Amino acid sequence: MNVLIVHAHNEPGSFCTSMMKAATQELRAQGHEVDVSDLYAMQWKAVADAADFGSRANADYLVYALEQRHGWEAKTLAQDILAEVEKLQRADLVIFNFPIYWFSMPAILKGWVDRVLISGLCYGGMRFYDRGGLKGKKAMLAITIGGQPHMLCEDGIHGELQEMLRPILRGTLGYTGMTVLPPFVAWHVPYIQPGQRGELMEQYRQRLRQIDALQPLRFPSMDHFDAALRPRPAAAPW
Numbered sequence: 116m117n118v119l120i121v122h123a124h125n126e127p128g129s130f131c132t133s134m135m136k137a138a139t140q141e142l143r144a145q146g147h148e149v150d151v152s153d154l155y156a157m158q159w160k161a162v163a164d165a166a167d168f169g170s171r172a173n174a175d176y177l178v179y180a181l182e183q184r185h186g187w188e189a190k191t192l193a194q195d196i197l198a199e200v201e202k203l204q205r206a207d208l209v210i211f212n213f214p215i216y217w218f219s220m221p222a223i224l225k226g227w228v229d230r231v232l233i234s235g236l237c238y239g240g241m242r243f244y245d246r247g248g249l250k251g252k253k254a255m256l257a258i259t260i261g262g263q264p265h266m267l268c269e270d271g272i273h274g275e276l277q278e279m280l281r282p283i284l285r286g287t288l289g290y291t292g293m294t295v296l297p298p299f300v301a302w303h304v305p306y307i308q309p310g311q312r313g314e315l316m317e318q319y320r321q322r323l324r325q326i327d328a329l330q331p332l333r334f335p336s337m338d339h340f341d342a343a344l345r346p347r348p349a350a351a352p353w
């Protein structure tokens with residue numbers, strides 16, 4: 116399998132970066148091909164703007180998604196975007212490896228999502244969820260977090276973890292058609308003992324050995340909705 120790890124941590128010695136390195140080593144040992152996009156090391160441009168387009172369908176008014184479609188068809192998207200799209204197209208599994216920032220992903224990774232998951236290729240024209248452009252690929256989040264499990268559960272102070280991650284798991288990965296595996300979470304990383312971090316790393320390696328057996332998250336099928344995206348009355352709940 117071809118694996119792409121999209122990694123977003125600003126410190127090469129961080130636990131999160133160690134997770135990326137451990138995953139690269141573990142997956143290669145299993146015989147997989149692994150590509151890494153180390154976004155800080157690449158000085159990835161996080162801002163989606165007019166500079167992303169070499170030629171414009173409409174030079175007077177920027178509609179970013181429409182220019183993505185045009186740029187993809189005309190192959191005039193910025194070179195850094197095209198290089199990442201190529202990696203994405205090659206990948207059977209995409210691992211997003213990052214520390215939680217403000218209940219979400221670091222801005223540099225959000226910029227990868229905004230610029231690389233291009234309209235026309237990954238979604239668009241009523242192609243999303245099980246009709247999304249990235250159907251057939253798997254995705255998994257590998258995250259580090261300051262909080263603890265009891266803070267991110269149903270009765271926890273911050274609510275459920277999957278609710279916190281919904282814009283990523285559902286609104287991005289599920290939306291573009293990817294099969295979304297349950298996230299791997301390295302809890303409370305800065306505050307635990309070194310030995311506990313070693314255990315976490317071993318748990319992550321174990322997780323990577325079980326990728327094929329993981330039960331994916333469930334998202335709606337487009338078949339259950341009409342042309343206006345209203346639920347079809349007769350459809351069984353997805």
Ligand SMILES: Cc1cc2nc3c(=O)[nH]c(=O)nc-3n(C[C@H](O)[C@H](O)[C@H](O)COP(=O)(O)OP(=O)(O)OC[C@H]3O[C@@H](n4cnc5c(N)ncnc54)[C@H](O)[C@@H]3O)c2cc1C
Pocket residue numbers: 124126128129130131132133213214215216217218219258259260261262263304305309312313316
């Ligand atoms: C802007 C911002 C917003 C944030 N928002 C949230 C939030 O909403 N919710 C929340 O819970 N947290 C939040 N945090 C906290 C953040 O998620 C955690 O600090 C981060 O995930 C910790 O992971 P890390 O890799 O950066 O840890 P690090 O601090 O880099 O690593 C911890 C320790 O592990 C050591 N280490 C490195 N490699 C290994 C290894 N192989 N084995 C053992 N030890 C190793 C490092 O040397 C270090 O001492 C936020 C932080 C920031 C900066």
